[in-house]
Amino acid sequence: MKIYKYFILTALSLLLTNCGDTNGSKKSSLSINIEAKSLMLGDKLTLSINNPQQQEITNVSYELNGKAIEKQSVLDHITLGQKTITAKVTVGDKTETLSKTIQIYNNEKPSYYKYEVINTYPHDITSYTQGLEFYNGELYESTGQRTESKLRKVNFETGEVLKNINLDDAYFGEGLTILNDKIYQLTWQAKRGFVYDVNTFEKLTTFNYGTSKEGWGICNDGETLYKSDGTEKIYLLNPENLNEKSHIEVYTEKGKIPNLNEMEWINGKIFANIYQKNGVAIINPKTGGVEGVIDFTPLRKLVTQHPQLDVLNGIAYHPERETIFVTGKNWDKIFEVKIKKQ
Missing domain, CATH: 2.130.10.10 (YVTN repeat-like/Quinoprotein amine dehydrogenase)
Incomplete structure (x- = not known):
C-alpha cells in the first residue's frame, strides 16, 4: 500500500510539474548582443540579436530604460549608471521581449x-x-x-x-x-x-x-x-x-x-x-x-x-x-x- 501511494504521489508531482512548464517559461535561444565591452558617455551603442538557431526574425525594436532607440545610437543626453536595454523580437507570429543590463561610465577623469x-x-x-x-x-x-x-x-x-x-x-x-x-x-x-x-x-x-x-x-x-x-x-x-x-x-x-x-x-x-x-x-x-x-x-x-x-x-x-x-x-x-x- 505504501509503495502504491508513493507511485500515486510521484505521478501527481510529475503531472503538476509538466502542467506548469509552459512555452512562456521556455528559455529563448535569442539574446541581445552589444559590440562594446564597456560604455562611456558619448560612445556609440551598436545592438544586434544573437540568433544561433537562425530563426526567421521579421521585426526588432529596441528601448533603453523604456525609451525607444535605434540599433545604433550615441549615448549622449543621458544619465550615467545602470541601464536596461530591451528588445522586442518578432519571430513568425510571436513576439519575444529580451533584456540586458549595461552600465554607462563618465567619459572624463575628475x-x-x-x-x-x-x-x-x-x-x-x-x-x-x-x-x-x-x-x-x-x-x-x-x-x-x-x-x-x-x-x-x-x-x-x-x-x-x-x-x-x-x-x-x-x-x-x-x-x-x-x-x-x-x-x-x-x-x-x-x-x-x-x-x-x-x-x-x-x-x-x-x-x-x-x-x-x-x-x-x-x-x-x-x-x-x-x-x-x-x-x-x-x-x-x-x-x-x-x-x-x-x-x-x-x-x-x-x-x-x-x-x-x-x-x-x-x-x-x-x-x-x-x-x-x-x-x-x-x-x-x-x-x-x-x-x-x-x-x-x-x-x-x-x-x-x-x-x-x-x-x-x-x-x-x-x-x-x-x-x-x-x-x-x-x-x-x-x-x-x-x-x-x-
Missing part, C-alpha cells in the same frame, strides 16, 4: 582641486554634523546621533547657537536644505523627513521617502530637491509633495561612487561628502558624472583630537563671500576655504 583656508571659526565639538547650509546669510545645521539630534541656527563667527530644537529620541538627524523659507531635514533609517518654517522652526509637515533606502544628504537648486541615501544614487524630489521624480547615479570613468552623504548646490554643481572619506566629489547633476575631487584630509589634523572625533561632513556655500565652509562630525572648528582647480 579634476583635482586644491583649497586655501581663509578663516577658521569655532564649532560645537559635541555636534555630530550631518547638514550645513547658509540661507539669507545665516548658517543652519542639522546634527545626528539618537537622543542627541538637533536642528540649529548658528552664528558662524562665534559658534553661538541662536535657535535650537531637539529631535525626538527615536530619530537620527541627517542632512538639511532650505528653499522658499522652508527647512527640509532628513532622518536616517526612519524613512521620514521633516519640514519647518525657517523663521520659527515650527514643524509644518512630515514626509515619507519613496524608493530611496535611507536619508543621508539633501540640497536644492532653487526648484528641485536632491537627496542622497548612502548609495551611488541621488534622487530628485518635488519640494511641494516630496515625491521622488527620478534619480541620477554618480559615476567616474571607472565606476560608481557609493556612500554619498551631505550635499551642497554650488554654481550649478552638486558638492557631496563621501562617508568615511575626508574628501568631496563635484558632480554634474545632469549626468551624474564626477567632474572634480577635493581632498580635505589635512583639515582633520587642525582640529582638537579626541575619542569622538569623526570624519569630514558638512559643506555650506556662502554666495556673497563666494567661499565654502566645511567641518566634520564632532569637530571644534569650521573652516572657510576657497578652491581652485589644479
Whole structure:
C-alpha cells in the first residue's frame, strides 16, 4: 500500500510539474548582443540579436530604460549608471521581449582641486554634523546621533547657537536644505523627513521617502530637491509633495561612487561628502558624472583630537563671500576655504 501511494504521489508531482512548464517559461535561444565591452558617455551603442538557431526574425525594436532607440545610437543626453536595454523580437507570429543590463561610465577623469583656508571659526565639538547650509546669510545645521539630534541656527563667527530644537529620541538627524523659507531635514533609517518654517522652526509637515533606502544628504537648486541615501544614487524630489521624480547615479570613468552623504548646490554643481572619506566629489547633476575631487584630509589634523572625533561632513556655500565652509562630525572648528582647480 505504501509503495502504491508513493507511485500515486510521484505521478501527481510529475503531472503538476509538466502542467506548469509552459512555452512562456521556455528559455529563448535569442539574446541581445552589444559590440562594446564597456560604455562611456558619448560612445556609440551598436545592438544586434544573437540568433544561433537562425530563426526567421521579421521585426526588432529596441528601448533603453523604456525609451525607444535605434540599433545604433550615441549615448549622449543621458544619465550615467545602470541601464536596461530591451528588445522586442518578432519571430513568425510571436513576439519575444529580451533584456540586458549595461552600465554607462563618465567619459572624463575628475579634476583635482586644491583649497586655501581663509578663516577658521569655532564649532560645537559635541555636534555630530550631518547638514550645513547658509540661507539669507545665516548658517543652519542639522546634527545626528539618537537622543542627541538637533536642528540649529548658528552664528558662524562665534559658534553661538541662536535657535535650537531637539529631535525626538527615536530619530537620527541627517542632512538639511532650505528653499522658499522652508527647512527640509532628513532622518536616517526612519524613512521620514521633516519640514519647518525657517523663521520659527515650527514643524509644518512630515514626509515619507519613496524608493530611496535611507536619508543621508539633501540640497536644492532653487526648484528641485536632491537627496542622497548612502548609495551611488541621488534622487530628485518635488519640494511641494516630496515625491521622488527620478534619480541620477554618480559615476567616474571607472565606476560608481557609493556612500554619498551631505550635499551642497554650488554654481550649478552638486558638492557631496563621501562617508568615511575626508574628501568631496563635484558632480554634474545632469549626468551624474564626477567632474572634480577635493581632498580635505589635512583639515582633520587642525582640529582638537579626541575619542569622538569623526570624519569630514558638512559643506555650506556662502554666495556673497563666494567661499565654502566645511567641518566634520564632532569637530571644534569650521573652516572657510576657497578652491581652485589644479
